[in-house]
Amino acid sequence: MEHTVIKSRKTFSLKDVKELWQYRELLYFFSWRDLKVRYKQTFVGVAWAIFQPFITMVVFSVFFGGLAKMPSDGVPYPIFVYVGLLFWQFFSGSLSEISGSLINNQAIITKVYFPRLILPISSVITKFVDFLIATVILIGLMFYYGYIPHLSGLLIIPLLLLITFMASIGLGLFLASINVKYRDVRYALPFFIQTLLFLTPVIYPASIAGKYSYLLAINPIMGVIQSARAAILGTTPINWLLIEISLIGTFILLIFGIYVFKKTERYFADII
Amino acid sequence: MKNMQIDTKNNKNLKPIIEIRNIGKKYNIVHQKGGYIALRDILMNVLKSPFSFLKTKAKRAIGLEKKEEFWALKNINLTIKKGEVVGIIGANGAGKSTLLKILSQITPPTEGEIVLRGRVGSLLEVGTGFHPELTGRENIFLNGAILGMKKKEIVKKFDKIVAFADIDKFLDTPVKYYSSGMYVRLAFSVAAHMEPDILIIDEVLAVGDAEFQKKCLGKMDNIAKTQDRTIIFVSHNMEAIKRICSKCIYINKGKIINIGNTEEVITKYLRKNQTGQIEYTNTKIKKDEAEILKMTIKDYAGNINSNLDMSESFFIEIEYQLKVELSCFVVLKIFKSSTPNIFILFSLSNDNNQESPKNPGLYKAVAKIDPLLNSDSYSVLVGISTNTTNYLDYIIEHNVISIYNSGKFAFPAVETIRKNSLTVIPIKWDISEM
Known part of the structure; x- marks a missing residue:
C-alpha cells in the first residue's frame, strides 16, 4: 500500500525521480494532447x-x-543553415513552451496533484516530435546536394540532443518558475530568443567571429550546432573540447533550473 | 495473553488511513490593484522610493513589521479510519477547500504533517483537464490519466464510463459541441470510476440537473457502502451529507468546531448559524424607536432548526423591543436571493385587522408558516415598520431556511418539473363529467 507523508519540503530527492517514473503515462498523455490539439482544425495539419x-x-x-x-x-x-535551424528551433521552441507550460495548465495545477515537472518535460517531448518531422527535410536536402553523412559522426547526434534537451529544460524551468509569479517573462522571452538567435551561429559559421569565436562557446547551443555541422556535413573536425564544455555547462544549468523549480514548485497553486 | 497478541496485531492493521497532525496553512495577504504582479511594478517601487523599500525590508527582517497574514487553517488534528465516509461542513471561507487542497497535495501545509496510507484520488472540480478540442473518447483517456488512472485501467473501464455518462452517440465529437449536461455527465463518470483508497470530493454535485445529482449521489453511496472506500466529502447540501456520511466535521474560521455523528454535528452547525443571527446588528439604522433583538426559526416541534421538512409547518419567531410608544407592525418577507424583489410570501402582523402592541416593552412575535414551500433554500427579511416603505429596524438573512423533501407528502414532490415550482400548496381538484 502506498504511504504518503505531506509536509513542507523543498528539495529534490530520489523520491521525485521515483514519482516521475510512476507518472510516466501522464507525461505521455500531456504530450499526446499537445500534439493532437495543435493540429486539430488546421488545414494541412502536421505539415x-x-x-x-x-x-x-x-x-x-x-x-x-x-x-x-x-x-x-x-x-x-541551404543545407548549412538548415542544420543550424533544426537544432535552434528545437531549443527555442522548447524554451518558450516550457516557460509557458505552468501558466497554460493553470486550471489543472490548482485542482489536481501530479509531479509538476511532468508539464515542462512533456513540452520538450512535443517539440522533439516536431524536430523528428523536420528532419525529413534535411534528409531531402542531403540527397539533393549529394551529401553522404559520416556514419561515425551521426553517433554523436544523441549526445547533442541531450545537451539541447538539458539546456532548454534547465533554462526553461527557471523561466517557468518566475513566470508563475511575474508574468513579465511572457513579454521578455520572444525578444530574448530573437536576440539569442543572432548570438548563436545559426545563420553564420562560428569561424566568422575569428579569434573571438571561443567567446561564443559560452552559449551551449553554439557547441551543439557547430558539432552537428561537423558530424553531419563534415565541415570541420569534431571539437570534443567544445562538446565537453557544452555538456558541463548545460548540466550545471539543468541543476540550477531544477533547484529553482523545486524551491517554488509547492507554492505554484497558491500564487498562479 | 493470546488475546492480547491478536489485539495488537489487529491494531497494527487498523492504523488510521489518514492522520492529520497539527496542520496549519498561512496565506500572506497581498494588497494589489488587480491582475498579476509584474516585475516592473516591484522595480518601479524600489526606484521611486528606495529608502522606504529598504526600511520595510529591514523592519521585516528583524521582525518589527510583519506581513499581513491570514491563517486559513490552524491546529487541525484528525484521524480517519479506513472505510469511513466523512463529511465536512462549514460556511464559505471556513477553510474546507483549503483542507482538501492540502490533502490532495495541491498546496503544502505551512506547519504540521499528514500521513496518508493509501492512494489518493481527488475530485475538486468536475472535468479537470478536459480539452474542448478533443473528442469525448480522447478526453476520457486524458482526464483519467490526470486523475491518476493507468491507461490499462481506463481501457478496462471504458465501456462502463461511457454507459454511465450516457453519451455513446457523441463519443467521437469534440466536447466543445457538448451540451453542459453531457459535459458534466461525462466528467463525473470518469471521476466516479477511479478507484483510489481515499477519495476526496469537493462541492461537485452543485452542477447538473436534479436527476443527474440523484444518480451521482447514488453512485457515491454505492462506492462508500460496497467498496469499503474512504471518502471525504465537502458539501453545503445537508441532505447529501446526511445520506452518505457516517461522520461529520464542522469547520469554522480554520478550526474544527465539532467532530462526530453526522446528525448531531449538522444540528449543532445549524444552531450555530442561529446564534449568528442573535448577534446580528443592523448598524445602518438608529433603532431609537424600535429594535429587533433576535430572529429564530423553529420546526413544527418547536426546536430551533432551519433545516425543515417540506410537509410540516414551521415557525419564525421575532423578539423585538419598542423604545417609545408607537403604532407599528412586523413585516415578514420570504424570497429567493436571486430575485429579491419577488416575494414568495409577504405578511404583516396587522393583517386581518389585528392590532399590534403600542406600549414600550419587549415583545415576541411568532408567525406560523404552513407547509407551502418547495424543497430549496430561502431568504428571510423581518422588519418593524410604521408604513410599508421604511423600516425602523430589520434583519435580512440570506438562504437561512432550507426545506427538504422527506417524502411524507402525498404527491411525489421531486419530479423534475415540479422542482421548478417554488410552492407546493396542495390544491383540491374536482373533476366531474359534464
Whole structure:
C-alpha cells in the first residue's frame, strides 16, 4: 500500500525521480494532447511542422546566403543553415513552451496533484516530435546536394540532443518558475530568443567571429550546432573540447533550473 | 495473553488511513490593484522610493513589521479510519477547500504533517483537464490519466464510463459541441470510476440537473457502502451529507468546531448559524424607536432548526423591543436571493385587522408558516415598520431556511418539473363529467 507523508519540503530527492517514473503515462498523455490539439482544425495539419523550418530556410538562404553572401564553411548555404535551424528551433521552441507550460495548465495545477515537472518535460517531448518531422527535410536536402553523412559522426547526434534537451529544460524551468509569479517573462522571452538567435551561429559559421569565436562557446547551443555541422556535413573536425564544455555547462544549468523549480514548485497553486 | 497478541496485531492493521497532525496553512495577504504582479511594478517601487523599500525590508527582517497574514487553517488534528465516509461542513471561507487542497497535495501545509496510507484520488472540480478540442473518447483517456488512472485501467473501464455518462452517440465529437449536461455527465463518470483508497470530493454535485445529482449521489453511496472506500466529502447540501456520511466535521474560521455523528454535528452547525443571527446588528439604522433583538426559526416541534421538512409547518419567531410608544407592525418577507424583489410570501402582523402592541416593552412575535414551500433554500427579511416603505429596524438573512423533501407528502414532490415550482400548496381538484 502506498504511504504518503505531506509536509513542507523543498528539495529534490530520489523520491521525485521515483514519482516521475510512476507518472510516466501522464507525461505521455500531456504530450499526446499537445500534439493532437495543435493540429486539430488546421488545414494541412502536421505539415506545419515541416513548413515552418523549410520556409525559414528558404528565406534565410535567399537573403543571407544569396544576397548577403554569408560564408558557410564551404557547404551549400541551404543545407548549412538548415542544420543550424533544426537544432535552434528545437531549443527555442522548447524554451518558450516550457516557460509557458505552468501558466497554460493553470486550471489543472490548482485542482489536481501530479509531479509538476511532468508539464515542462512533456513540452520538450512535443517539440522533439516536431524536430523528428523536420528532419525529413534535411534528409531531402542531403540527397539533393549529394551529401553522404559520416556514419561515425551521426553517433554523436544523441549526445547533442541531450545537451539541447538539458539546456532548454534547465533554462526553461527557471523561466517557468518566475513566470508563475511575474508574468513579465511572457513579454521578455520572444525578444530574448530573437536576440539569442543572432548570438548563436545559426545563420553564420562560428569561424566568422575569428579569434573571438571561443567567446561564443559560452552559449551551449553554439557547441551543439557547430558539432552537428561537423558530424553531419563534415565541415570541420569534431571539437570534443567544445562538446565537453557544452555538456558541463548545460548540466550545471539543468541543476540550477531544477533547484529553482523545486524551491517554488509547492507554492505554484497558491500564487498562479 | 493470546488475546492480547491478536489485539495488537489487529491494531497494527487498523492504523488510521489518514492522520492529520497539527496542520496549519498561512496565506500572506497581498494588497494589489488587480491582475498579476509584474516585475516592473516591484522595480518601479524600489526606484521611486528606495529608502522606504529598504526600511520595510529591514523592519521585516528583524521582525518589527510583519506581513499581513491570514491563517486559513490552524491546529487541525484528525484521524480517519479506513472505510469511513466523512463529511465536512462549514460556511464559505471556513477553510474546507483549503483542507482538501492540502490533502490532495495541491498546496503544502505551512506547519504540521499528514500521513496518508493509501492512494489518493481527488475530485475538486468536475472535468479537470478536459480539452474542448478533443473528442469525448480522447478526453476520457486524458482526464483519467490526470486523475491518476493507468491507461490499462481506463481501457478496462471504458465501456462502463461511457454507459454511465450516457453519451455513446457523441463519443467521437469534440466536447466543445457538448451540451453542459453531457459535459458534466461525462466528467463525473470518469471521476466516479477511479478507484483510489481515499477519495476526496469537493462541492461537485452543485452542477447538473436534479436527476443527474440523484444518480451521482447514488453512485457515491454505492462506492462508500460496497467498496469499503474512504471518502471525504465537502458539501453545503445537508441532505447529501446526511445520506452518505457516517461522520461529520464542522469547520469554522480554520478550526474544527465539532467532530462526530453526522446528525448531531449538522444540528449543532445549524444552531450555530442561529446564534449568528442573535448577534446580528443592523448598524445602518438608529433603532431609537424600535429594535429587533433576535430572529429564530423553529420546526413544527418547536426546536430551533432551519433545516425543515417540506410537509410540516414551521415557525419564525421575532423578539423585538419598542423604545417609545408607537403604532407599528412586523413585516415578514420570504424570497429567493436571486430575485429579491419577488416575494414568495409577504405578511404583516396587522393583517386581518389585528392590532399590534403600542406600549414600550419587549415583545415576541411568532408567525406560523404552513407547509407551502418547495424543497430549496430561502431568504428571510423581518422588519418593524410604521408604513410599508421604511423600516425602523430589520434583519435580512440570506438562504437561512432550507426545506427538504422527506417524502411524507402525498404527491411525489421531486419530479423534475415540479422542482421548478417554488410552492407546493396542495390544491383540491374536482373533476366531474359534464
